[in-house]
Amino acid sequence: MAEEKTLKKVEKPKKLADPMEASIDPATQEMIARAQKLDIETVFDRAVTMKPCNIGMQGTCCKNCAMGPCRLPLPKAGIEGEDTRKGLCGATANTIAARNFARMVAAGSSAHSDHGRSVAEVFLSVARKETEDYTIKSPERLIQIAPYLGVAVTVEVDGETQDRDFDEIALEVAEKAINEWGKPEGELLYAKRAPKPLYERWKKLGVVPRNIDREIVEIMHRTHMGVDQDYKNIVKQCTRAALADGWGGAMIATDLQDVMFGAPTPLQSEANLGIMKEDHVNIIVHGHEPVLSEMIVAATQSKEMVEYARSKGAKGIQLGGICCTGNEILQRHGVPPAGNYLQQELAIITGACDAMVVDVQCVFQNLANVAKCFHTKLITTHPIARMEQDNVIHIEFDEHHAMEDANRIVTMAIDNFQNRGADVMIPKHKATQIAGFGVESIEYHLGGTFRGSYYTLNDNIINGRIRGVAGVVGCNNARVKHNEEHVTIIKELIKNDVLVLTTGCSGITLAMHGLLTPETAQVYCGPGLAEVCETVGIPPVLHMGSCVDNTRILLAATEVVKAGGLGNDICDAPLAGSAPEWMSEKAIAIGQYVVASGIYTVFGYHMPLDGAPEFKDYLYRELENIYGGMWDCEPDPVKHAHKMIAHIDKKRKALGIDKARDRVLMDMADRREMEAKFQQA
Numbered sequence: 001m002a003e004e005k006t007l008k009k010v011e012k013p014k015k016l017a018d019p020m021e022a023s024i025d026p027a028t029q030e031m032i033a034r035a036q037k038l039d040i041e042t043v044f045d046r047a048v049t050m051k052p053c054n055i056g057m058q059g060t061c062c063k064n065c066a067m068g069p070c071r072l073p074l075p076k077a078g079i080e081g082e083d084t085r086k087g088l089c090g091a092t093a094n095t096i097a098a099r100n101f102a103r104m105v106a107a108g109s110s111a112h113s114d115h116g117r118s119v120a121e122v123f124l125s126v127a128r129k130e131t132e133d134y135t136i137k138s139p140e141r142l143i144q145i146a147p148y149l150g151v152a153v154t155v156e157v158d159g160e161t162q163d164r165d166f167d168e169i170a171l172e173v174a175e176k177a178i179n180e181w182g183k184p185e186g187e188l189l190y191a192k193r194a195p196k197p198l199y200e201r202w203k204k205l206g207v208v209p210r211n212i213d214r215e216i217v218e219i220m221h222r223t224h225m226g227v228d229q230d231y232k233n234i235v236k237q238c239t240r241a242a243l244a245d246g247w248g249g250a251m252i253a254t255d256l257q258d259v260m261f262g263a264p265t266p267l268q269s270e271a272n273l274g275i276m277k278e279d280h281v282n283i284i285v286h287g288h289e290p291v292l293s294e295m296i297v298a299a300t301q302s303k304e305m306v307e308y309a310r311s312k313g314a315k316g317i318q319l320g321g322i323c324c325t326g327n328e329i330l331q332r333h334g335v336p337p338a339g340n341y342l343q344q345e346l347a348i349i350t351g352a353c354d355a356m357v358v359d360v361q362c363v364f365q366n367l368a369n370v371a372k373c374f375h376t377k378l379i380t381t382h383p384i385a386r387m388e389q390d391n392v393i394h395i396e397f398d399e400h401h402a403m404e405d406a407n408r409i410v411t412m413a414i415d416n417f418q419n420r421g422a423d424v425m426i427p428k429h430k431a432t433q434i435a436g437f438g439v440e441s442i443e444y445h446l447g448g449t450f451r452g453s454y455y456t457l458n459d460n461i462i463n464g465r466i467r468g469v470a471g472v473v474g475c476n477n478a479r480v481k482h483n484e485e486h487v488t489i490i491k492e493l494i495k496n497d498v499l500v501l502t503t504g505c506s507g508i509t510l511a512m513h514g515l516l517t518p519e520t521a522q523v524y525c526g527p528g529l530a531e532v533c534e535t536v537g538i539p540p541v542l543h544m545g546s547c548v549d550n551t552r553i554l555l556a557a558t559e560v561v562k563a564g565g566l567g568n569d570i571c572d573a574p575l576a577g578s579a580p581e582w583m584s585e586k587a588i589a590i591g592q593y594v595v596a597s598g599i600y601t602v603f604g605y606h607m608p609l610d611g612a613p614e615f616k617d618y619l620y621r622e623l624e625n626i627y628g629g630m631w632d633c634e635p636d637p638v639k640h641a642h643k644m645i646a647h648i649d650k651k652r653k654a655l656g657i658d659k660a661r662d663r664v665l666m667d668m669a670d671r672r673e674m675e676a677k678f679q680q681a
C-alpha cells in the first residue's frame with residue numbers, strides 16, 4: 001500500500017513555468033524551455049511551485065524573539081474600530097511592519113556600504129602605493145570629490161596658492177573616506193553635497209547620519225525585542241541609515257570606483273544571452289564589486305591569455321556580465337551584459353559558459369546545482385560569500401595580488417573550454433545599447449554651452465519639451481513576468497515626454513529590449529522628448545550604471561536644482577522614481593533614501609505593508625509632508641507610469657510651468673505606426 005502511494009507521488013507531473021508567461025524576452029523563453037527539456041529546475045519553475053507566505057507578504061510576521069514568530073494577518077473583512085492585534089509582547093501590527101521594513105533598510109544599506117568600504121580599502125592601498133595592479137585612472141574625479149571630504153586641493157606657499165601634492169591629496173581622501181564608516185563624532189561629510197534646503201531639512205529633523213556603520217547598527221538595536229515601539233520613530237532611523245547609504249557608502253563606492261577605474265563616458269555595447277559565442281571561451285562575471293572584475297577584463301584582453309585561448313582551440317575570449325558587476329564593466333569598458341538577475345542560471349544552461357565568477361549579492365545558490373549539469377566552473381571569490389555545494393571552487397581574491405588571481409581564474413576558464421559538451425545552445429537574441437552616462441555626460445549632452453551646467457536641460461523642462469525626469473531602476477522578481485513591467489513603464493513614460501535615467505537590472509532589461517539607443521526616440525517618444533533626443537543624439541533612456549550608481553541620479557537631481565528655474569530643492573522639481581520589479585532589501589534602502597531626498601517613488605509588484613494600514617499610510621502619504629517625497633506601490637505598469645506622470649504634472653503646476661506644455665495625445669494607431677517603424681529600423 002505504502003509502495004503504491006509512493007509510486008503515485010512519483011507519477012505526478014512536475015509543475016513547471018510556462019516560458020511565454022514567465023518572460024517577455026525571447027532568449028529567456030528559449031532557455032527556460034531548454035532547461036525544462038534537460039530536466040534542470042530554474043527560479044521560474046520554483047516560483048510556480050512555491051507560493052509566498054501570505055503573512056510575510058503583509059509585513060506582519062514578527063520573528064525577532066523566540067516567543068514568536070507572532071503572526072498578525074489583516075482579517076479578510078478589514079478592521080473596524082480599534083485594531084487590537086498584538087504579538088505576545090504586545091507589539092502592534094505597525095510596530096512589527098515598521099521593524100521588518102527597518103531591517104530591510106539596514107540590510108540593504110549594509111550591502112551597498114560594505115561594498116563601498118571594500119572599495120575604499122583598495123583605494124587606501126593605492127594611495128599608500130601598496131599595490132601596483134590598481135592605479136588612479138581619473139585624477140580629475142579625485143580632485144572633484146576631495147573638497148566634499150574636507151580635503152584641500154591647494155596650498156598657500158609664500159602667500160601664493162599652489163596645487164597641492166597629488167599623492168598627499170589621494171592619501172588624505174582615502175583616510176577621510178574610510179573614516180566615514182566609523183568616526184566617533186561629527187556627521188556624514190557628503191550630506192552637504194545635497195541642495196542646501198534639503199541638508200537643512202535633514203538637520204532640523206535630526207536625520208543627518210553620524211557615521212555609516214552606526215546608523216545600520218542602531219536599526220538592529222532599535223528593532224531588537226523590546227526597544228523602539230513607535231513606528232514613526234523607527235522610520236526616522238530608517239531615514240538616517242538610508243541616507244548614510246545613498247549619500248554615504250554607495251556614493252563613496254561610486255566615486256572611488258570612478259577614481260580608480262575611470263569615470264564612465266557614453267559607449268556602445270550589446271546585451272542579452274546572445275552575446276555569448278560558441279567558438280570562444282565564455283567567462284561570465286556576476287555580483288557587484290568591480291574590484292576583481294576590472295582585473296578580469298584586463299586579463300581577458302591580454303595578448304598572452306588570448307593566445308593561450310587560441311592554443312586550446314577557441315577563437316578568443318568572450319567576457320560577459322550579469323547584474324551590477326556586469327553594469328560596472330559595461331559602463332567603463334563596453335563589456336556586454338549577458339543578462340539580468342533572473343537570467344543567471346540561464347547563462348550556464350547555454351552549455352557554453354566555461355566559468356562563472358561571482359563576488360557578492362544577488363547570486364543564486366542554485367547556480368551550483370545548475371553548474372553540476374554542465375562543465376561550467378563556478379568560482380566564488382569573496383571571503384564573505386561562499387557556497388556549501390562541493391562543486392564550487394573558491395579562489396579568494398586579494399587586491400595585493402589582484403592580477404595574479406585574475407590570471408588564474410581566466411586560465412582555469414580557458415582550460416575548461418575543451419571540456420564543453422556537444423549540448424551548446426546560445427540564443428541568438430541580443431540588442432545594441434548606448435550606456436555609460438553620468439552626471440557630467442548629461443551636462444555635456446544636455447547642458448548649456450555657456451554656463452556649463454544643467455541649464456539647457458532645465459530650459460527644456462521649463463518649456464515643456466521634456467515633461468520631467470524619472471529614475472527607473474532595480475531588480476527583476478520571479479513573481480512578476482520577467483522584464484514586462486520595466487519595459488511597459490518606460491515606454492509609457494517616454495511616450496509622455498518623460499526623460500528616463502536607469503541603473504541596475506532595469507538598465508540591462510532596457511538594453512536587451514532595444515530601448516537604449518538614440519533611434520528609440522523616433523519610435524517611442526512623445527514629440528517633445530523625441531525632438532530633444534534627436535537634436536543632441538542621445539537615447540531617451542540614459543543608463544547610469546549599477547545600483548550603487550543611483551547616487552549619480554541623486555547628484556544629477558542636485559545639479560537640476562542648482563541650475564535654477566525648477567525650485568529650490570529636489571522635492572520642487574518634476575522628478576519621480578520607480579522600481580517596477582523590485583525584490584532586494586537594497587531596493588528598499590534605495591527607495592527610502594530617494595524618498596527622504598524629496599522624490600516620489602513608486603514600487604511595482606507589492607510592498608510588505610498591507611497588514612499594517614496605518615504604517616503604510618504613513619509611508620505613502622505623511623512622509624511627503626516631512627521630506628517632500630513619499631512611497632507608493634502600483635503593480636499595474638500603465639497606472640504605475642501615470643502615477644509618476646501625475647506627480648510630475650503636480651510639480652509642474654506648483655512651479656507655474658504647466659501651461660508651457662502642448663499636450664500631444666497619441667492613440668493606438670499612432671503607436672502601431674511607431675512600433676512598425678521601429679521594426680523596420
Ligand code: BF8
Binds near residue numbers: 506
Ligand atoms: O544591485 S537591481 S537584482 S543586481 S539588487 Fe540585484 Fe536588484 Fe539587480 Fe544590482 Ni540592484
